[in-house]
Amino acid sequence: MQQFIDTTLSGLAQGMVFAAFALALVLIWRSTRIVNFAQGSMAMATTFVALALIQAGWNYWAALAAALVSGFVLGAVVERVVIRRVEGGPELNAVIVTLGLFVAIQAAVAIIAGSSFQSFPAPFGLRGFTIGGNTIALTPNRVYVIAAVLLTMALLVALFRFTRVGLAMRAAAFGQEVARLLGVRVGRMLTLGWALAAVVGSLAGLLIAGGSFVYPAYMDSLIVFGFVAAVLGGLDSPIGAVVGGLLLGLALSYVSAYFGGSSVVNLAALVILVVVLLVRPGGLFASTVARRA
Amino acid sequence: MSDLQNAGQTIAQPPAGNPATAAAPASTSSRKGRIPLPQSTLLRHLLAVVLCAVAAVVLLESTDPFRNSQLATLTYYAIAAGGLTVLTGLNGQISLGHGALMAVGAYTTGLFLSADEPLPLPVVFLAAIVVTALVGAVVGAAASRLHGPYLAGATLALAVGLPGLALKFKGTLGGEQGLRVRAPRAPEWFGDAIKTLTGNPATATKWLAYVGAIALLVTYFLLANLIRSRIGRTWRAVRDNDVAAELAGIRLGSWRVLAFVVSAACAGLGGAVLAIVVRLAAPSAFTLVLSLALLTAIVLGGLGSLLGALIGSALLVFLPQVTTDLGSAAGLDGTEAAQLAPFVYGVVLVAAMIFAPAGIVGTIRLRWLAQRAKRAVARETGR
């Protein structure tokens, strides 16, 4: 029983990170119909920015803020300089471009920061809370991870629901041409969308790095998990991405605990993805809107 | 305009690894005054194979063992890239899982060769091809309903997930350390033949390079004919206009699966050659970077072109050396300099898609066709 609870708790915490990462993918997919395979590399790069600052003596929160800001800038630059040129073109071209960015950014970080494992600090304790003499898998740091993701989601909902810029971003995403005719600066909104998505992706990268090791390829699995979570939820649906992330986090946690250990976790993600794509290609939360624009 | 459209279509018709055939799909009038080529596609491809075989022998005999081993590396990249270019270029499906499929071929080869009385090498290769093709059929069946980013993501999951099997079945597959592969020795007649032919000693490396070269030539010969056959045309139809193809009675799903199977078979053979050349099948050899490197090769060369896949593979083999040297010269240490190659792959992928989506071969051919069209127009108007 204890093991089941622990597995569930760590699955939830992990699922929250997957959810954040999937959300970042969905934000970009919704507006530009591109799956950003470079998301993981970009997040990794900003985590290394944070690491460098922490090693230079900054405190965690300042480094976190700086990393998120650099994520924002990186996302905007990537969209503006590279993605803008393949938007609306053949979908294969965009896929290949994001894959190219994925490799290039990862290699660039490896050249600058080296390929070795470096430990990344956690802002809160990594020892589980004790309830009735039992130490459970819920650590202060995991509480922080869950809270940080929830806060981010709340902020995003508020942005898209209640602000003018949020409305303009949605209009630009769902009806580019109409939005332009109505005076919305669509190009700017797409850049902003990529920048915001990069911030959310960076947050996921920073959260999963906390109390663990980072190296240039440490996000490789997370791209797959984030993608699986996003597809699980339907790629178009932010809520779906969150639910998909949590479901995947739990599923992988159970697989790891009860069926064969961590070496098959990636394989389990593959199986889940294939099953979802074959049984329900639109995802669990497929929206019924037939897309015209 | 119509000439440009034709040019766009001919990108999809790769030559049989021989630049001479690039001139073949021309109007009859422009053929006058050229060296007459055999009319039959099969014969033309055979001729190309013979020429390439001669070139391979010359190349292998005139270079040192180090170059020999580099050329051996080139062969397995090129075999796998040839399969991938058929899939992506002709059938419009992307795969980031070809590194993992190569792993299937490599591990199969390793297991078969570890027997006390190993089967003859061609049989082992055939087994590797069959096993990988079977895996490819399963993947292809799942992939046949996917497109673009979905397919990329699914095959990405394959690339990241499959090496986990090697860790899971540590006993048979050797875990993180990998599986040592006993490369077969060169037979007696090979040493004799080389000695009588060139007077050079026949090293083990050279034997493996020859094995790779033969596998490469056979693969490309078969692929080139396949591309020009009804099957190749159907694949292009499926890629260019799936709705029309479906209305014409083509069963899209089966054709896509077939493309995946053919492509996987090539990856399997590539993996098999890799196993004997490297003498090791380990998870670290089949990372995502390998899959992306193959993608880089075919994008660089031009999607759908076998010649392009060959050129792209050559770049993959020789570029890392150049960049690593440059990096070391610029003061980077060994591991940092080694990362320059993937960095260049990435930049090249991005740049190629933005500036030259047709790749090296495609871009040159487009230029050439445009030139010819211009000359033709000039002739018409001059008359």
Added chain:
Amino acid sequence: MPDTAVAPDATRTSGATLEVRDLTTSYGPVRALDGVSLTAAPGRITAVLGANGAGKTSLLRTVSGLVRASSGTVLLDGADVTRAAVESMVGRGMAHVPEGRGVIAELTVEENLRVGALFRGKVGREEFDRVYDLFPRLVERRDNPAHTLSGGERQMLVIGRALLARPRILLLDEPSLGLAPRIVAQIFGLLRQLVDAEGLSVLLVEQNARSALSVADVGIVLNLGRVVATDDARTLMADEDLRHAYLGF
């Protein structure tokens, strides 16, 4: 439809004059517009008619800047806007309602309207209420996603959304397409009232020539990208040869 809804509005600036001179637009080798000249004046409905492929939609798309003209000029109240950015046109007083009832399907009715007013900054509630007064059917659909609307409701939504931009000239692309005749009559009637009450300019592109000419002041007939006739709507209506040749009735 209540007459009071379109009572003259003192704050509204009067309509703008659109002048198109010798406009040519090409898609690759195909010339969609071939030296088109026309004028849309304030307080008038100018109908552009013609068969499928005559260049009607291309005309509107070029005027609003969605498509770049290869030559010619577009003047809005005398100012050259040929090369102006699409996004800036609505700020200059031009609202273009594209073909196919361009609602943003994923947004609600209310959100669609809000997008229409976005560029103006803060817009008073009473302006939204005015649109809802014009189209009472939208009130009950206010919080529904736009993809749940019927064809007629969508047309009302896009016209209402365009009005929230306070345009001085309205470009309408095939508003009657796929609508029941009764609803077409209703929408054209409303258009007439708006023009008469507020001095708005309307450039209306229609394949349904009979309905369009019945509401328009001026008619322009396009064929294969060229203007073949420009005249008073009533005169065009009476020209039987022209009607048979180009307008199909």
